């Protein structure tokens with residue numbers, strides 16, 4: 001099985017990059033026009049594997065098109081430019097709704113998640129489930145593909161939770177770190193930045209970090225990751241410490257690339 005899988009991967013990676021694939025990449029992530037050619041080629045090859053290996057399911061009438069797959073794959077591939085062998089193997093299925101969808105969280109489910117989820121009916125843009133599917137919606141996927149917009153990027157948000165959960169079943173804002181980054185120092189710095197952002201908001205300051213990023217440390221990591229890829233220069237200017245921490249993690253220096 002593994003031999004077959006890696007043989008197929010090898011084939012997909014080897015094939016020459018085609019002009020129409022470059023067009024697909026440009027239509028999928030606006031950052032592509034700032035990347036070096038070898039980085040574009042890496043994301044294209046990576047996306048082929050990601051698209052081929054995941055199971056794609058449209059929900060509530062969504063048709064899974066090649067463009068939609070590329071928009072998801074290219075954004076995920078941009079995140080792991082420094083880790084090209086990582087294909088988010090802990091998730092095998094991508095579910096895509098047309099827009100934010102209604103979910104019912106029961107009291108029992110809320111208890112299972114240690115009360116981090118309130119019981120009730122809510123609209124969700126997406127979610128990521130440990131060793132389960134990543135759920136997205138095509139409306140938000142399209143908004144982020146061509147534009148830094150307000151810094152929001154649903155695909156990057158949900159896949160940063162996936163990275164966060166590589167080392168445990170719950171997202172806690174601490175993904176596995178590269179060998180040269182000290183975990184205790186990283187945790188203390190990230191927690192410090194999270195608390196400082198909360199204090200600034202409580203004192204009435206307007207900050208770059210959207211409120212949702214201040215609800216939990218796992219959301220702080222996910223929302224900061226969105227800003228890292230969508231509005232990197234502003235993140236570097238207004239939250240330089242957060243920018244540096246994420247640069248240690250993602251390695252690819254986005255502010256330098258889109259400068």
Ligand SMILES: [Zn+2]
Nearest residue numbers: 157161219222
């Ligand atoms: Zn989240």
